[in-house]
Amino acid sequence: MSKLGTLGARLHHGEVGYDFVKNRKIWYGISILITITAIVGLAVRGLHMGIEFQGGAVFTTPKNMSASVAQAETWAEDASGHDAIVQKLGDGSLRIQISGTDTQQSDQIKEDLSQKLDVPAEKINADLVGPSWGDQIANKAWQGLGIFMVLVVIYLAIAFEWRMALAAFVALVHDITITVGIYALVGFEVTPGTVIGLLTILGYSLYDTVVVFDSLKEQTKDITKQTRWTYAEIANRSINSTLVRSINTTVVALLPVAGLLFIGGGVLGAGMLNDISLSLFVGLAAGAYSSIFIATPLVADLKEAEPQMKSLKKRVLAKRAQASAKGEEAPAAADEAPYADDGTDDAAAAVVGPRNQPTSRGRGRGRPSGKRR
Secondary structure (H helix, E strand, C coil), X not given: CCHHHHHHHHHHHCCCCCCCXXXXXXXXXXXXHHHHHHHHXXXXXXXXXXXXXXXXXXEECCCCCCCCXXXXXHHXXXXXXXXXXXXXXXXXXXXXXXXXXXXXXXXXXXXXXXXXXXXXXXXXXXXXXXXXXHHHHHHHHHHHHHHHHHHHHHHHHHHCCHHHXXXXXXXXXXXXXXXXXXXXXXXXXXXXXXXXXXXXXXXHHHHHHHHHHHHHHHHCCCHHHCCCCCHHHHHXXXXXXXXXXXHHHHHHHHHHHHHHHHHHHHHCXXXXXXXXXXXXXXHHHHHHHHHHHHHHHHHHXXXXXXXXXXXXXXXXXXXXXXXXXXXXXXXXXHXXXXXXXXXXXXXXXXXXXXXXXXXXXXXXXXCCCCCCC
């Protein structure tokens, strides 16, 4: 078995682990800092909306153009007075995209480009996109996002409980805010592909969150019938038991997206891939982070505010203090696994830290002492 597989088995069985819930204030602080940075970037720089959203013209030149992308971009901006995006396609033709132009302006821009590029005007293809079409796309995207959020909250509230639904909603908003903020800071163009990427990452983020919630729901069944573990401690076990699965899922999903973003868009210059690949890359990473560091710790906070869980925590801590005063081994959360649902307080060992080794008191019981002959 590989080292990662061995680590995953040890995490699942509680032999090793990390106390994510205990350090939740650190993760909250990091998330708040990143979110504020994203919001400031969005407010200061704004989003660079593509031609599909604000209207404009797209000019496509004949094949095998000798002009460079930088030259064509300068000529297009001089002719239109607006920012231009130029891409060189695989057949050597140029795709020149200029936002905020109408039919009359596009005809003049086409004439200017034909002179600069030394190409007959009739050989330059011009396509106009009206701003009303972009408004329809934006409205449909917002409607789809709103419907998705409502359905997610309803489903999680029915399948689990409202606290988990609220935590998942906060995590999804966290992921969207960070992704959109990074888009603003980087300055990539927002296209329909970006919207598709945003909606896609919500599914990945929700998947990781639901996996942890399902484990948490199973392990906290009849939790108030025992006095060895608090809700937060069992929530931490749920994170650790699914940690390797979440990491594997995220890495496998990020590798092809990273290829699109850094190799396709960066090295090969296929800029058309940047709009969807950046949203997927940032969103997948943020989704994995939020499911581990935000959603489950937030559920633990909400649950431990309940009177039943407060009472349970007091009983657990009182029992540990009593055991410690008697000189017995206290069932500390760092050294015990969640209880077995058998009506007793006995359970297997270790959520976080090394597994407790059996004592030597019972070793060799039933066998005669001394060397065997």
